[in-house]
Amino acid sequence: MKIAFYGSSLLSSYWNGAATYYRGMLFDLARRGHTVTFYEPDAYDRQKHRDIEPPEWAAVKVYDATEDAVRKVVAEAAAADVVVKASGVGVFDDELLDGVIKASRPDAIRIFWDVDAPATLAEMRGFDKHPLRKALESIDLVFTYGGGPPVVAAYEGFGARRCVPIYNALDPATHHPVAADPRFSADLGFLANRLPDREKRVESFFLEPAARIPEKSFLLGGSGWEDKAMSANVNRVGHVYTRDHNAFNCTPMAVLNVARDSMAEIGFSPATRVFEAAGAGACLITDAWEGIEQFLKPDEEVLVARDGQDVLDHMAGLTRDRANQIGQAALRRVLAEHTYEKRGEQVDVILAEEAGRIRERSAA
Known part of the structure; x- marks a missing residue:
C-alpha cells in the first residue's frame, strides 16, 4: 500500500x-x-x-x-x-x-x-x-x-x-550495546527535553536526589536545561543526537526514565527512551506507572521508583555487576517481545x- x-x-x-x-x-x-x-x-x-x-x-x-x-x-x-x-x-x-x-x-x-x-x-x-x-x-x-x-x-x-x-x-539495528564513552561518564544519566508537564517530576526524581548525594555524578542530556538551577555534580550536555544515544545509555551505571505528568497518570505509556535504554543493555530506573509489568519485570529487568527517595535507595544499593545483570535481562526481554x-x-x-x-x- x-x-x-x-x-x-x-x-x-x-x-x-x-x-x-x-x-x-x-x-x-x-x-x-x-x-x-x-x-x-x-x-x-x-x-x-x-x-x-x-x-x-x-x-x-x-x-x-x-x-x-x-x-x-x-x-x-x-x-x-x-x-x-x-x-x-x-x-x-x-x-x-x-x-x-x-x-x-x-x-x-x-x-x-x-x-x-x-x-x-x-x-x-x-x-x-x-x-x-x-x-x-x-x-x-x-x-x-x-x-x-x-x-x-x-x-x-x-x-x-x-x-x-x-x-x-526497539529497533535493534539502531539501539544496541556499544563501548562506554567518557563524555557520558556518570553514576546516573537522564535524557529528556525540558517540558512544563515533566519539570516538577524531573526535580523530584533526578535533581533533588542529585543534590542529596554530592559524591555521586549525574548526567543530564536534552534541550532547555541551560538556565535551570541544579547542583554542581550534574553535568549538562545539551541536545544529544540519536547517533550518541547508545553511548549515553551504555556509559553511566544506570539511566533514568521520568514520564510526563499525563503519561504517568494514565499509565501504559512507555517512552521510546525505555526501549532504547533496554536495547543498549542499560540498567534502567523508571518512575512508577501502571502497566510497567507488561513491558519489563520490576526488580529483574527494571528498577521502579515511586519518588526521589526510591531513586536514592536504588543508587545506594546498586553496583556495576547488579546494573549489568538488570540491563542484560532487559535486553533479552525487549528483543524477544518489544521490537x-x-x-x-x-x-x-x-x-x-x-x-x-x-x-x-x-x-x-
Missing part, C-alpha cells in the same frame, strides 16, 4: 521525541512492502539539527510552514492508499487534519496517529468544538503511541470507530483488515 504520513519530523529528533518511533515503525512497514512518503514541515529549526538524511526506505518531503505549502502537500493525499495524520506536527495541525480527510480517496484508510494521547484527550474534554471530535466521524482508525485500556475507552467514548495502542519499541518488527506486524495485520472492510463496504 502507498502510505502518506503527515508528522512532525522523520529526519530530526530536535524537540521531537517521536522521531525514533516514526523511524522504527515506518522502516518495518516499508520492509513489508509498503511505500512510505513522510511529509514534515520546515519548523522549529529541526532541519538544522537533522539526525539522519532521507532514508532509502521512505520518501521525505519537507515543506515550508506556510498555508500555500500545506495545501500542496495535503493534495498529495489523494494518491495514497493509507493516509496518516499524526498528532503534534506543530504547525497547521488542524488544517492538515481537515485537508487530508477531504483529499483522501473514499477507498483509502484514514488514520489519526496520536503520539501524545493524554494531552489530546484532555484538549478534547475541554473543548466541545475540538477539530478532532468532528474528524473522528471520517477516520477509520486511531493508533496511539501508548495509553492502554484507559485511552482506548476514552477515544471510543469520543466516537472513534476503532482505537489500537501501538506501543513504542518494531513485532509492532509492524501488528499494524500490517490491522491495515489488511481495514482494507478488507472498505472493500466489503464498497461492494455492498
Whole structure:
C-alpha cells in the first residue's frame, strides 16, 4: 500500500521525541512492502539539527510552514492508499487534519496517529468544538503511541470507530550495546527535553536526589536545561543526537526514565527512551506507572521508583555487576517481545483488515 504520513519530523529528533518511533515503525512497514512518503514541515529549526538524511526506505518531503505549502502537500493525499495524520506536527495541525480527510480517496484508510494521547484527550474534554471530535466521524482508525485500556475507552467514548495502542519499541539495528564513552561518564544519566508537564517530576526524581548525594555524578542530556538551577555534580550536555544515544545509555551505571505528568497518570505509556535504554543493555530506573509489568519485570529487568527517595535507595544499593545483570535481562526481554518488527506486524495485520472492510463496504 502507498502510505502518506503527515508528522512532525522523520529526519530530526530536535524537540521531537517521536522521531525514533516514526523511524522504527515506518522502516518495518516499508520492509513489508509498503511505500512510505513522510511529509514534515520546515519548523522549529529541526532541519538544522537533522539526525539522519532521507532514508532509502521512505520518501521525505519537507515543506515550508506556510498555508500555500500545506495545501500542496495535503493534495498529495489523494494518491495514497493509507493516509496518516499524526498528532503534534506543530504547525497547521488542524488544517492538515481537515485537508487530508477531504483529499483522501473514499477507498483509502484514514488514520489519526496520536503520539501524545493524554494531552489530546484532555484538549478534547475541554473543548466541545475540538477539530478532532468532528474528524473522528471520517477516520477509520486511531493508533496511539501508548495509553492502554484507559485511552482506548476514552477515544471510543469520543466516537472513534476503532482505537489500537501501538506501543513504542526497539529497533535493534539502531539501539544496541556499544563501548562506554567518557563524555557520558556518570553514576546516573537522564535524557529528556525540558517540558512544563515533566519539570516538577524531573526535580523530584533526578535533581533533588542529585543534590542529596554530592559524591555521586549525574548526567543530564536534552534541550532547555541551560538556565535551570541544579547542583554542581550534574553535568549538562545539551541536545544529544540519536547517533550518541547508545553511548549515553551504555556509559553511566544506570539511566533514568521520568514520564510526563499525563503519561504517568494514565499509565501504559512507555517512552521510546525505555526501549532504547533496554536495547543498549542499560540498567534502567523508571518512575512508577501502571502497566510497567507488561513491558519489563520490576526488580529483574527494571528498577521502579515511586519518588526521589526510591531513586536514592536504588543508587545506594546498586553496583556495576547488579546494573549489568538488570540491563542484560532487559535486553533479552525487549528483543524477544518489544521490537518494531513485532509492532509492524501488528499494524500490517490491522491495515489488511481495514482494507478488507472498505472493500466489503464498497461492494455492498
